[in-house]
Amino acid sequence: MSFDVATLRKDFPTLQREVDGRRLVYLDSAASSQTPQRVLDAMDEYYEHLRANVERGVYRISEVATGRYEDARTRLARFVNAPSSDGVVFTKNVTEAINLVAYSWVRRRLGPGDALVTTAMEHHANFVPWWHAAQDHGFDLRVIPVTPDFELDLAAARELLADGQVRFLAVGHVSNVLGTINPVAELIALAREYNPDVVTLVDGAQAVPHLPVDVAALDCDFYGITAHKMCGPTGIGALVAKPGLLEDMPPFLTGGSMILDVSVDEVTWNHPPHRFEAGTPPIAEAFGVGAACDYLDDIGMDAVRAHERALVGTFVDALREAPGVTVYGPVDPARRSGAISFAVDGVHPHDLGAMLDGYGVCIRVGHHCAKPLMRSLGVNSTARASLYLYNDTDDLAPLLAGIDEARSFFAR
């Protein structure tokens, strides 16, 4: 099908609203995407027709709700080509998925003499848990630097891996600041060259919404997903693990439904993935995840990527040509996704964001939860416009107009 943005936009209620009489121009999907009506309807269906707890009811609506909750797990596994839904643990978000791995794997296995490699490009979610664990357990934290072309420095990565002490690798699939699509399969292969037993985690928060993702092909051990950036609801994400890996891991959070048996003297953990889902899970949100996968697959992730790739090229070219604008991130649309960070001469990002709000344009300003990267770029903050399937070339003019207005306003 041809990619018809005007029709797609009608699926998103918030995109129908105006701000001060202007069309809402939403350029902050890297922070959180909009939600289509179909996803909202799926969640309503739970609350209106199937409202019961899951995994524990003996009556009809609970059984149906449980089936639908588990269907969502299978659906998400299929969406990213995970080999088995048993390896899909629903979490609150990628942050929780990564903390689960930090507490149930890394903290129990790494110590002095071991090393963990991450990158200078990471969101704090894929940095702080490792930093904290390294502090507590005395292993070496090594950070792959970013090149002047805004890519991971693979030569430096090789040096960091060379001594064979690296037991864990954590890397973001797509940078939330630079938009860079990282060569994660290559990096994983490189890490295995020096330690065949290295365990790998990929933060897919900014990849799954925008690219066809095949976790089996990436051959990573863990992959983190969040729903609210992929047309799904807030409050739910997933950890996707290679089959068998979760079996040997103790739970992260403990309590109800993650056990097989409990006595005063002994507790037997439930099997994965339930071992890692303590308490009542986000049920309506799981319904929403399933619907979001359906929505995106109906459009086709190849089509989403093709649309965004063309669009990001247009935006990056226009921003690079705009007077006083500096873009931080790859120029080649083939190497990047739709998150575009930039600076405007003489205008602080916070002031720019406020000025653009006056045009109904929503962008993110600040450090984007990536302060190590901000430091390596030598800035405190940037402005970021980020694209999704419902953005189009007509969103560019209001952005450029606002930037222009801000420049002349602060230059007066």
Added chain:
Amino acid sequence: MSMEDLYQEIILDHYRKPHNRAPTLEGEDVHVHHSNPLCGDEMDLRVRVADGNLDAVVFDGEGCSISQASASAMTIAVEGRGLKDALELAEDFRLMMHGDEPQRADDLQDGIAFQGVARFPVRVKCALLGWMALRDAIETYESGASAHSVTYDD
């Protein structure tokens, strides 16, 4: 609410030509560093105290026009004031940012131009950054210390 309500000419003047902006202060008694992780703003404030009065106040750092201009206006409003008096003025400014009518409009001098910022809730923190750093600097001085660092975790 228009952009002109937020960015009054006095504010833009302070932003373009800040007063008492300097990376060091000779004979400094206290240096405080305040940062706002939300927007990445960083503020260094240095004060020198003589005879119980604020003898000199300088700021440095990086931030949006509102935070930098407000710090500039603050240094002028408090210079020469007694420590207790300056704390009270900072409190007057803080309450103004939360919608109260200022009790000491004249003493706030150009600080009064920031009254309209109260209508932009996400920018209130920006306007307060310099004033809260001042309050911290005075309290740090009174505690006998010479340095303090604060990160706002909103």
